[in-house]
Amino acid sequence: xxxxxxxxxxxxxxxxxxxxxxxxxxxxxxxxxxxxxxxxxxxxxxxxxxxxxxxxxxxxxxxxxxxxxxxxxxxxxxxxxxxxxxxxxxxxxxxxxxxxxxxxxxxxxxxxxxxxxxxxxxxxxxxxxxxxxxxxxxxxxxxxxxxxxxxxxxxxxxxxxxxxxxxxxxxxxxxxxxxxxxxxxxxxxxxxxxxxxxxxxxxxxxxxxxxxxxxxxxxxxxxxxxxxxxxxxxxxxxxxxxxxxxxxxxxxxxxxxxxxxxxxxxxxxxxxxxxxxxxxxxxxxxxxxxxxxxxxxxxxxxxxxxxxxxxxxxxxxxxxxxxxxxxxxxxxxxxxxxxxxxxxxxxxxxxxxxxxxxxxxxxxxxxxxxxxxxxxxxxxxxxxxxxxxxxxxxxxxxx
Amino acid sequence: xxxxxxxxxxxxxxxxxxxxxxxxxxxxxxxxxxxxxxxxxxxxxxxxxxxxxxxxxxxxxxxxxxxxxxxxxxxxxxxxxxxxxxxxxxxxxxxxxxxxxxxxxxxxxxxxxxxxxxxxxxxxxxxxxxxxxxxxxxxxxxxxxxxxxxxxxxxxxxxxxxxxxxxxxxxxxxxxxxxxxxxxxxxxxxxxxxxxxxxxxxxxxxxxxxxxxxxxxxxxxxxxxxxxxxxxxxxxxxxxxxxxxxxxxxxxxxxxxxxxxxxxxxxxxxxxxxxxxxxxxxxxxxxxxxxxxxxxxxxxxxxxxxxxxxxxxxxxxxxxxxxxxxxxxxxxxxxxxxxxxxxxxxxxxxxxxxxxxxxxxxxxxxxxxxxxxxxxxxxxxxxxxxxxxxx
Numbered sequence: 115x116x117x118x119x120x121x122x123x124x125x126x127x128x129x130x131x132x133x134x135x136x137x138x139x140x141x142x143x144x145x146x147x148x149x150x151x152x153x154x155x156x157x158x159x160x161x162x163x164x165x166x167x168x169x170x171x172x173x174x175x176x177x178x179x180x181x182x183x184x185x186x187x188x189x190x191x192x193x194x195x196x197x198x199x200x201x202x203x204x205x206x207x208x209x210x211x212x213x214x215x216x217x218x219x220x221x222x223x224x225x226x227x228x229x230x231x232x233x234x235x236x237x238x239x240x241x242x243x244x245x246x247x248x249x250x251x252x253x254x255x256x257x258x259x260x261x262x263x264x265x266x267x268x269x270x271x272x273x274x275x276x277x278x279x280x281x282x283x284x285x286x287x288x289x290x291x292x293x294x295x296x297x298x299x300x301x302x303x304x305x306x307x308x309x310x311x312x313x314x315x316x317x318x319x320x321x322x323x324x325x326x327x328x329x330x331x332x333x334x335x336x337x338x339x340x341x342x343x344x345x346x347x348x349x350x351x352x353x354x355x356x357x358x359x360x361x362x363x364x365x366x367x368x369x370x371x372x373x374x375x376x377x378x379x380x381x382x383x384x385x386x387x388x389x390x391x392x393x394x395x396x397x398x399x400x401x402x403x404x405x406x407x408x409x410x411x412x413x414x415x416x417x418x419x420x421x422x423x424x425x426x427x428x429x430x431x432x433x434x435x436x437x438x439x440x441x442x443x444x445x446x447x448x449x450x451x452x453x454x455x456x457x458x459x460x461x462x463x464x465x466x467x468x469x470x471x472x473x474x475x476x477x478x479x480x481x482x483x484x485x486x487x488x489x490x491x492x493x494x495x496x497x498x499x500x501x502x503x504x505x506x507x508x509x510x511x512x513x
Numbered sequence: 514x515x516x517x518x519x520x521x522x523x524x525x526x527x528x529x530x531x532x533x534x535x536x537x538x539x540x541x542x543x544x545x546x547x548x549x550x551x552x553x554x555x556x557x558x559x560x561x562x563x564x565x566x567x568x569x570x571x572x573x574x575x576x577x578x579x580x581x582x583x584x585x586x587x588x589x590x591x592x593x594x595x596x597x598x599x600x601x602x603x604x605x606x607x608x609x610x611x612x613x614x615x616x617x618x619x620x621x622x623x624x625x626x627x628x629x630x631x632x633x634x635x636x637x638x639x640x641x642x643x644x645x646x647x648x649x650x651x652x653x654x655x656x657x658x659x660x661x662x663x664x665x666x667x668x669x670x671x672x673x674x675x676x677x678x679x680x681x682x683x684x685x686x687x688x689x690x691x692x693x694x695x696x697x698x699x700x701x702x703x704x705x706x707x708x709x710x711x712x713x714x715x716x717x718x719x720x721x722x723x724x725x726x727x728x729x730x731x732x733x734x735x736x737x738x739x740x741x742x743x744x745x746x747x748x749x750x751x752x753x754x755x756x757x758x759x760x761x762x763x764x765x766x767x768x769x770x771x772x773x774x775x776x777x778x779x780x781x782x783x784x785x786x787x788x789x790x791x792x793x794x795x796x797x798x799x800x801x802x803x804x805x806x807x808x809x810x811x812x813x814x815x816x817x818x819x820x821x822x823x824x825x826x827x828x829x830x831x832x833x834x835x836x837x838x839x840x841x842x843x844x845x846x847x848x849x850x851x852x853x854x855x856x857x858x859x860x861x862x863x864x865x866x867x868x869x870x871x872x873x874x875x876x877x878x879x880x881x882x883x884x885x886x887x888x889x890x891x892x893x894x895x896x897x898x899x900x901x902x903x904x
Binding site: 167168185245 | 763793
């Protein structure tokens with residue numbers, strides 16, 4: 115393909131998570147093909163309280179801060195001058211607001227509090243339902259018009275494509291892209307597995323790491339490792355401490371365990387309260403080699419996130435021979451896991467997850483068989499396939 | 514909903530319209546007929562039979578009545594449920610009608626706004642055409658907007674002002690040099706561009722205006738084409754048989770193949786550009802020029818104080834004076850070779866010899882006089898000429 119001048123629109127959220135790793139890989143791929151890349155980044159936080167020439171008073175802003183932040187970014191993206199790019203690739207919401215005749219939107223998720231997570235957010239934050247409804251209606255209206263201007267949307271999974279159909283009635287102009295792993299799969303497994311149960315993911319809503327913690331205290335002869343950081347880490351550690359002390363929190367059933375507002379816990383204080391008998395080791399920042407070693411030696415991965423867009427971590431774990439335990443409302447994760455074959459799809463509660471874990475602890479041979487099946491299934495998820503899908507999308511946009 | 518929330522919903526509506534480029538239609542207030550319907554529904558709900566079942570009263574008939582009411586409570590309850598569903602359905606339908614009404618209002622207001630804007634634009638163009646019938650069209654009109662190919666939002670300029678555009682045309686006509694002077698000045702570059710004669714690589718004149726320089730080149734047998742934003746100027750150039758395109762220079766350059774031009778000329782353009790745009794222009798010139806190709810950038814000389822302090826600001830679209838030291842540095846920094854600064858168009862007084870009387874500090878005094886001559890009567894313009902490397 116002729117070298118192109120490609121502008122990539124990416125908000126800077128001051129984190130480097132799974133999506134950023136995907137973008138990094140794609141950037142490397144495009145650069146290697148000789149394309150000239152420019153990342154048009156902008157600070158997604160904080161944003162000015164002035165939008166489309168209107169100063170938004172603090173008391174108004176604070177009633178719907180996420181809406182105003184969203185719209186401020188829409189304006190920022192609309193003002194980026196891109197006419198000299200041959201191709202524009204937008205990434206997270208609402209970078210698809212950038213205007214260009216050849217626009218590929220790498221679309222992993224909507225501004226989800228205004229879509230499928232709205233009800234949950236309202237419950238967690240005690241948000242004013244009518245305000246959230248007004249904001250959601252506005253965001254969907256804006257998104258629909260912005261999507262119309264995008265040449266091609268490249269959904270991060272079949273689940274994301276379904277959401278675009280459900281909420282935005284986009285039945286055409288959407289292809290699917292399957293990202294490859296951020297950790298290279300091992301040539302062979304080799305290592306002996308122990309009874310470590312692994313959880314990898316940010317401690318943020320809607321990752322529901324609370325369910326993993328709860329499940330660990332309902333299992334026998336297990337050790338949990340919880341990899342990841344995030345704003346709810348303090349709260350999750352508090353839950354761990356309570357359970358380790360034999361105290362059962364008042365709200366442990368149903369959604370209440372994870373659908374609760376959390377107060378920021380000062381860094382370090384929860385460490386002091388953690389008892390010796392904690393069954394979970396929390397690891398905030400781990401090297402790739404350490405994570406790889408964990409995946410090679412653990413028993414299984416628990417991925418309890420709510421309505422996950424894709425679930426790259428699960429694919430990586432499966433490539434390392436781990437069966438995956440996920441929940442029936444875990445979104446795209448349920449596409450990866452065939453119940454009883456490559457893992458378990460269970461009810462979204464600690465007891466059901468614990469039962470699945472325990473079945474693997476009690477039957478290591480079955481765990482090994484499921485791990486091998488998981489590895490076979492996940493082998494198809496390679497960066498070569500991802501690059502092929504991506505290149506095909508670019509060719510379609512350029513044609 | 515409290516007052517704050519109502520205010521926030523209003524703000525959401527206003528900003529949504531702004532994001533979608535729509536006129537603000539103001540708060541959507543229910544139409545009177547809707548209010549009447551809602552009152553009817555409320556009244557009906559308040560007087561539902563099941564909510565006002567009378568007591569049975571005393572006596573046998575009263576007890577029987579009470580018994581009948583209790584026995585039929587199940588069916589009353591179902592009727593209440595049906596009524597409730599019907600009311601909800603009617604309210605939803607009313608909501609949809611309101612939404613449709615507001616959509617129609619928005620569409621009407623957008624149409625009205627477009628009609629107003631179109632009428633104003635037509636009037637402006639008509640006025641401009643009337644003026645141009647008597648005055649020469651504006652020539653170089655480099656846009657002061659930022660047109661570097663990918664700019665962060667905080668450096669993007671606002672849209673132009675149509676009144677300013679119209680005034681600009683009249684201003685430039687009032688202050689432009691006589692055609693004969695112009696021809697002579699432009700002809701000064703012919704020697705530099707001689708190498709293009711008979712070759713395959715054309716010249717691009719950025720901000721070519723009505724094509725004065727292109728006409729000089731054509732007369733000299735040098736092929737060239739131009740780009741300018743001013744439609745009237747481009748029309749005049751085209752009518753004169755010149756190959757001129759209307760549009761943004763950087764956008765146009767983006768369509769030009771790398772290494773395909775023999776020369777890029779931008780006369781009195783860079784002073785109209787923000788530094789980022791100027792840099793982008795130089796970079797693009799570097800890309801489209803063939804090895805050995807020539808770049809010529811001419812601009813007012815701000816070290817002539819009369820220019821730097823006064824005449825530069827006669828043009829309201831000038832962004833900032835560009836000192837020769839800077840432009841020379843920029844061009845060299847962006848990879849050009851053989852960079853030359855050529856000062857141009859000094860006033861006649863500058864060349865005149867001033868007889869100085871004998872005095873003790875004669876040499877220092879003479880130097881001071883030279884400086885003053887430069888500062889007051891020296892070159893009005895200068896040009897940076899540079900070669901694309903790899904000849």
